[in-house]
Amino acid sequence: MKNYFKKLGLFHWLLNRPYSKFSRFFIGLLFFIICIIIFFDFRLGNLFFIRVLINNDLKSESRRLIWCLKKSYLPISLKTDIMFDFCSGLNLNELNKIKNVLKRLKNSKKDIFYEIDLLKILAYECDFLIENKDNISISKLSKKFTSQYLKVKNYLEKMPAKKILKPHNKLSKKNIGIDSLKAKKVLLDLACLFELNKIKWFVLAGTFLGFIREKSFLRHDLDIDIGLMSEDVSLAQIKEVLRKSPLFEISKIEYQKYFLSANNFLNKPTFARIIHKNGITLDIFWHFLEGNKIYHGTSSILWKNTPFELNEYEVYGLKVKGPKNANLYLKETYGNWRKEKLNYNFHRDMISLTGTNNFLGLEYLLRRKLYCGKYNQEELTKIEKLLI
Structure with missing residues (x-):
C-alpha cells in the first residue's frame, strides 16, 4: 500500500x-x-x-x-x-x-x-x-x-x-493524509468564527490524539474532529453561524433516534460535516450526558466516555480546548494510545465504540462482527430488549 x-x-x-x-x-x-x-x-x-x-x-x-x-x-x-x-x-x-x-x-x-x-x-x-x-x-x-x-x-x-473479514489500513512513515498547512488554516478560521459567536468547542478523537501525542495533526488523518456540548449550543445556532460565513458550508447532518423504550425515543441532531473552502472537512459531534457516561455519535454508532472537563492546549501557536484528563480519555478510546498502531481501523480497534439504541445500531453491531470480528453480546442484548 x-x-x-x-x-x-x-x-x-x-x-x-x-x-x-x-x-x-x-x-x-x-x-x-x-x-x-x-x-x-x-x-x-x-x-x-x-x-x-x-x-x-x-x-x-x-x-x-x-x-x-x-x-x-x-x-x-x-x-x-x-x-x-x-x-x-x-x-x-x-x-x-x-x-x-x-x-x-x-x-x-x-x-x-x-x-x-x-x-x-x-x-x-x-x-x-x-x-x-x-x-x-x-x-x-x-x-x-x-x-x-x-x-x-x-x-x-x-x-x-x-x-470473518478483517479490514486493513497499514500505515508507513511516508503515508500522508491531511494537508497540515490547510488544516491549520481551517482550525484558525473555525476558532475565530466560533469565538466571535461565543460558541464553546473542543477537539476530540483523532485530532486530539494527534495534538497530545504528536503535537500536530496525525499524518494519516483525513479530517478534523470537533466536539460541542449539547447544552451549550444547538444545531440551529451552528447552522445560522455557518450560513453567514463565506468560509464554511454544511454538507451533511445526521440525527439519532435514541430509544428509551420500544415506544419512546429521543430524536436529536448528533453529527454535522462541514467543508472549508479549501476542501478540508470538519466533523462536528454533539455530546450528551447520560448517567455516568458522556456520549457522541452518528445515526448508527456511539462513542462512550467518562464525563470530562475541558483544558486548554496549545498547538501550532493556537490555543484549543480538549478533555482535561487526556490520558483517561485517550486510554478509554484507543487503549495504548502512546504507541502508533500500523494497522488501525476504528470500527475494529476503537474501545469506546458501540451501536446506538435503535435499529441502525443493531445492524451496525452485526456488521462489525462480520467485517471486523468484534462481537459485543452485552450491547446486543441491551438493544434487543428495547426493540426485538
Whole structure:
C-alpha cells in the first residue's frame, strides 16, 4: 500500500472541495451514464444525478456509487470502506432504488453479505416509519426486520472465525493524509468564527490524539474532529453561524433516534460535516450526558466516555480546548494510545465504540462482527430488549 494515504488524502480533498452547480451537473451526468451502462437502471442513475447536483456531499455519493459497482455482476475490484453506510442520507424512495440493486443479486449472490445489506435497508426503513408514526406499517416492517435480524445473527454465530473479514489500513512513515498547512488554516478560521459567536468547542478523537501525542495533526488523518456540548449550543445556532460565513458550508447532518423504550425515543441532531473552502472537512459531534457516561455519535454508532472537563492546549501557536484528563480519555478510546498502531481501523480497534439504541445500531453491531470480528453480546442484548 505504498503512498496509499498520500493518494487517499488527494482523493479525499478532490471529493470534499466545493464545486459549482455547473461542475456538479457534469459530475452527476457522469454518474448517471455509469448507472445506465452498468445497471441499465434509469431510476438509479437519476438518484445519483439529482443527489450530486443538489447536495454538497460528493464524497458520500462517490462511495455509494462504488458500493453499487461492487454489487454488480461485473468482476469489478474497487477499494472502498467495507463498513461504509451506503444508506446514509437517503429517503424512503431513494432507499427503494438501492434495494432494487440488491434484488438483482438475490438469485445468484444470496449470501451473508446480501443478507446484512438487506438488514441495513430494513433498519433505515424502520427509522423513517417510526418518525412518521405509521403504526400499522411499523408493526409489519418491524416483524420483517426482526426476522432478518435473527437470520443474520444466527448465520454469524455459526460462521467460523477464519471467515470473518478483517479490514486493513497499514500505515508507513511516508503515508500522508491531511494537508497540515490547510488544516491549520481551517482550525484558525473555525476558532475565530466560533469565538466571535461565543460558541464553546473542543477537539476530540483523532485530532486530539494527534495534538497530545504528536503535537500536530496525525499524518494519516483525513479530517478534523470537533466536539460541542449539547447544552451549550444547538444545531440551529451552528447552522445560522455557518450560513453567514463565506468560509464554511454544511454538507451533511445526521440525527439519532435514541430509544428509551420500544415506544419512546429521543430524536436529536448528533453529527454535522462541514467543508472549508479549501476542501478540508470538519466533523462536528454533539455530546450528551447520560448517567455516568458522556456520549457522541452518528445515526448508527456511539462513542462512550467518562464525563470530562475541558483544558486548554496549545498547538501550532493556537490555543484549543480538549478533555482535561487526556490520558483517561485517550486510554478509554484507543487503549495504548502512546504507541502508533500500523494497522488501525476504528470500527475494529476503537474501545469506546458501540451501536446506538435503535435499529441502525443493531445492524451496525452485526456488521462489525462480520467485517471486523468484534462481537459485543452485552450491547446486543441491551438493544434487543428495547426493540426485538
